[in-house]
Amino acid sequence: MSEQKVVLYDGPAGGWGALRSVGNALLKQDIPLKGAKTLLSANQPDGFDCPGCAWPDRNHASTFEFCENGAKAVAAEATARRTTAEFFAQHTVTELATQSDFYLEDQGRLTEPMVYDAASDKYLPIAWDDAFALIAKHLNALPDPNQAIFYTSGRASNEAAFLYQLFVREYGTNNFPDCSNMCHEPSGSGMRESVGVGKGTVTLDDFELAEAIFIFGQNPGTNHPRMLGELRQAAKRGARIVSINPLRERGLERFADPQDKLQMATMGDSPISTHYFQLRIGGDFAFVKGMMKHLVELQDAGEDVLDHAFIAEHTIGVEAMLADLRAESWALLESECGLGAEHIRAAAEVYRQAKSVIACWGMGITQHQNSVATIQMITNLLLMRGNIGRPGAGPCPVRGHSNVQGDRTMGIWEKPPVALLDNLQKVFGFTPPQAHGFDTVESIQAMLDGRGKVFFALGGNFAAATPDTVLTWKALRNCDLTVHVTTKLNRSHIVHGKAALILPCLGRTEIDMQASGAQGVTVEDSMSMVHISVGINPPASAQLLSEPAIVARLAAATLAGRSQTPWLWLLEDYSRIRDKIEAVFPDFKDFNARVKVPGGFRLRNTASERVWNTESKKAVFKTHQVPTGTxxxxxxxxxxxxxxxxxxxxxxxxxxxxxxxxxxxxxxxxxxxxxxxxxxxxxxxxxxxxxxxxxxxxxxxxxxxxxxxxxxxxxxxxxxxxxxxxxxxxxxxxxxxxxxxxxxxxxxxxxxxxxxxxxxxx
The missing domain is CATH 2.40.40.20 (Barwin-like endoglucanases)
Incomplete structure (x- = not known):
């Protein structure tokens, strides 16, 4: 750790600071040469997908398609450090609980499965078969499958997530809390009601065509650094970039692209935002509604600013929305967002003057009480001028972890669609549970009050990621068994149930060898592109299993004698898993063939085609009042x-x-x-x-x-x-x-x- 201090940073995002940070990350993990070689295989046609964020890659063919965040994630995974049985023998869990989160993960890669021993307060080695038998014993002893909770991190591959949801539903529950519940759940909820799809409609090609890009509640310089490359190019060709965020973030102001030799040589940088509006926390709803009110006032004054043909053909609800906007008070909008009407009107003018507009947002929008309404207001704004379903325009929720969107596509959802359950029954010959399960917050409450007895996590750091830490930790400790599939030690392994297991898995950078040979897994990025990821490094330990292997072997042990699914046969060759995915999900037709194409393929997005999968078969203008009583x-x-x-x-x-x-x-x-x-x-x-x-x-x-x-x-x-x-x-x-x-x-x-x-x- 460095000396404690606070100093003014006046340089750009990226640049030499980013390159120095990458170098330091590699050196800190004791892997400068191996790490550099590994980075050059990131996001390549014959390499692995970056285990960092879900921002898409331009072409999966550049040797520099990684960023500072991705480099740190790769270095952390490819580290030479190991957390072995000897480490656990030297430390009680009580001792480890006093250490920082940084210390826990900095010990390196876990090397073998471990089981908690209450007598010694230590984790001890356990054989894989014994670990699966212990979990199966706990699960099969529960009087109700809904007393088991199965969490999923956004790092799980499509293949692992598909097997996982299949196993859990065959076991008998839809308890699928996941990281989406804590980040972009409102994006899906809001957009499905408005346009019939819970995903963004744009691609990277649209960023080359947009005349204006609005960025709400997002800090790409830290959270999605590769996005800055797209914004830089858009700014250089004259697109207006409007940032709406309470904090001044350097990545939204200036950026030096480490991949631009001239810019690096001359210490240059590029401006990003043409407009920057610092509203109050939670003021986005009022700000967007004010932009819409400005457009309506122009329309009522005789200036034709709405796309009447699009609205008439493709939408419903516009009259109620327009009436609400006309009645809205400018004083209330100004008070709620903390900015004057002149600022709101200036942003609206940028929107009005652009022929194609993209609206991006992050968790600065989604983690609010009125987040669904805010997202529907952003969608309304786009619909007013037909900015969905045409080149260079559309909504773009920028998701975090690398496959969080793919996990939801694969069925990791506590509220499964009927079509998914019907298809699972047809393909696998069992009757899936119909009742909705627990989301993340509901799972914590269920564990607190004794309705949740077993907690299984496929990746992630549940104890650190969740809200209300004191209650969440109490909930986890209330469980009869907690199990975590992971690559490194983290807080969730220290805050454990009465019985506990740590199951170490392969990372995405590592070779996954199964009976038919080395395997690749697939992921889906924020723009619905599905592509394959093939590890290149030897496993950190001979005792590591892949996530699909852990799920398949656990399913075989738990469902022995009552499942028709050939779990271990599927595991031998992941193309067999992809065949089953294709059988369940029509959009994955010819999955194995299509994923072999460099860069993969894009899943169909009906809203981008102006096909609206809503009840009315139209896009819906949703009317909302400014929130009160928050x-x-x-x-x-x-x-x-x-x-x-x-x-x-x-x-x-x-x-x-x-x-x-x-x-x-x-x-x-x-x-x-x-x-x-x-x-x-x-x-x-x-x-x-x-x-x-x-x-x-x-x-x-x-x-x-x-x-x-x-x-x-x-x-x-x-x-x-x-x-x-x-x-x-x-x-x-x-x-x-x-x-x-x-x-x-x-x-x-x-x-x-x-x-x-x-x-x-x-």
Missing amino acids: PLQRARERKGDAIVFALMTTRSHDQYNTTIYGADDRYRGVYGQRRVVFAHADDIRDLGMKDGDWIDFHTVWDDGEERRADGFKLVTYNIPRGCLAAYYPETNPLVPLSSVAANAGTPTSKCIPVLLTAHQRA
């Missing part, structure tokens, strides 16, 4: 004169999801520390404090639970008044379990009502 508003009313802030959780530049690579946040000027809170200088002054003082957080909620996070340093930052930002998972204890997005269930991690008090340092 948790933040209620908290401020209750606390009177006390200053109640809106806190948003965020990532540092040295982390990806819950994986902490280091303690630096280069673009925000933070080094050697993570317990910081970004605040406006005037808010710090009004608290009677100064930059560098230490504070404690207290959530303002009404359920009687005390939620706090202590010991954070105030850092003056360019953020609207009344708003704060701090890193997760450190601030996850502040997110109430009951505070979720309406009609989606996503935790509201981007708008937590909190009080600050002075921290008494020991």
Whole structure:
């Protein structure tokens, strides 16, 4: 860890800083030569798909189709460090619980399956067959399959996810909490109602044609660095890029492309945003509605700004929406978003003047109570001028983990469509459960109250990723058995049930050898492109199994004598799994042949064809009122004169999801520390404090639970008044379990009502 300090960063995103960071990541993992060779195989036709984010690759043929984030993910997976049985013999779980998240993952790759021994408070080695037998024993002893919960991370491949959902449904439940429940669930919920598809409609080619790109609640410089290349090219050809975000983020301002030799040689960079609007946390709904109101006012004044032909042919609900917009108060919109009408109108003018518009968004939109309504407002905005289903235009929810979208396509969903269940029955000869299962928040509550007895996680770091940390950890410890499939040690293995297993798996960079030879797996990126990934490195340990192997062998052990599925036969050759995927999902016709084409293939997206799979067979304008009685508003009313802030959780530049690579946040000027809170200088002054003082957080909620996070340093930052930002998972204890997005269930991690008090340092 570096020295604790905060300094002004005035350089661009990317550039030499990114290259130095990549080099340091490789050196820290003791793999400079192997790591460089591995990176050159990332996103190649005969290589592996980057295990980082879900942003698509331009052509899967460039040796530099990776970014700083991807390089860190690859280095972490290809590390020479090992967490062996000897390591566990030297440390009790109680001792490991005192270590940081960084320390746990920094021990390296796990090498063999481990089982928790309560007598010694240590993990001990266990044979694979014995591990599967133990899990099967627990599962088959449950009086109701719905007492088992099966979590899925977005890193699982299509093949693993398909086998997993098949096994769990044959076992008898739809309890499929997954990382979508915590991030982009509102995108799917909102867009399915509006346009009949829960995915973005655009491709990378559309970014070459868009005249304007709107970016809501997203920080691509840290979370999706390869996206900056597309934005840079769009800006260079004259497209307008409008960023709407509470924080000033360097990646949305300036970018130096490490792949541009001239720019690197001349220390140059490219501007990204032509317009930057810093609204209050949670103000996106009012901002977008104000843009729409501006368009309606122009239309009513005689300027023809709406696409009447598109609206008449393809939509319903426009009259109710227009009436609502005409009646809306500008004063209310300004108050809710924290910006004047002139700013909202300026953004609307960029939209009006562009013939083709893409709207992107991230978790700054989805992790709010009114996130579904906000996404439907963004969709309304696009529909008003026909900006869905034509070149250079459309919605683009930018998802996080590399196959989070593919997992949902494969059936990892607690609310499965009837068509999926019918097809599973036809192909595999069993009757799937029909009742909806638990999502992530519902799973935590079920474990808390004893309805969830067994928790199985296919990847991820559930204990660190989830809200309301104290209650979540209590829930996990309440289980009879917790099982985690993983590549590295993390917090979830330390916060365990009465019995616990750690099952180490292959990483995506590693050779997956099965009976028929080396195997490839497939993933689906944020733009519905499906392509194959083939590992190139020897496995970190001879005892590692692939995720498909773990699922298939567990299914064979648990369902022995009552399943017609040839689990172990499917495992011998993953093309057999893909044949079954094709049989269940019509969009995967000729799957094995199509995935052999370099770059793969794109799944059909009906909304991009202006085919609307809604009940009315039309795109739907959804009318919503400006939210009132929100948790933040209620908290401020209750606390009177006390200053109640809106806190948003965020990532540092040295982390990806819950994986902490280091303690630096280069673009925000933070080094050697993570317990910081970004605040406006005037808010710090009004608290009677100064930059560098230490504070404690207290959530303002009404359920009687005390939620706090202590010991954070105030850092003056360019953020609207009344708003704060701090890193997760450190601030996850502040997110109430009951505070979720309406009609989606996503935790509201981007708008937590909190009080600050002075921290008494020991």
